Amino acid sequence: MADEIDRANDLVAMMASAAVAEICRAAGKQxxxxxxxxxxxxxxxxxxxxxxxxxxxxxxxxxxxxxx
Known part of the structure; x- marks a missing residue:
């Protein structure tokens, strides 16, 4: 069970990181x-x-x- 929770947490962290990166890219565009x-x-x-x-x-x- 812990493996599934760990994978879910990793996925959430990866998605959050990608969302923050996209926001930063969009904010920096001229x-x-x-x-x-x-x-x-x-x-x-x-x-x-x-x-x-x-x-x-x-x-x-x-x-x-x-x-x-």
Whole structure:
């Protein structure tokens, strides 16, 4: 019986840890607001764009997802 309780406690602890980690990740994410410049490389952009191309967007999202 103790083994089942130990496994249940381990599962609860793991789920709580994952929930806290997700909250921390979500809180650290930056919101991408248009500034007139590419948010990744700094080139001038128009029409409320946030990035100059898909590569800059992908790089920015990759770095932002990792908190860089």
């Amino acid at each position: 919101d991408a607001q248009p500034t007139g410049f590419c948010l990744w490389c700094g080139h001038v952009v128009t029409d409320n764009a946030r990035w100059c191309d898909a590569e800059c967007r992908d790089d920015w999202e990759w770095a932002n997802a990792r908190g860089l």
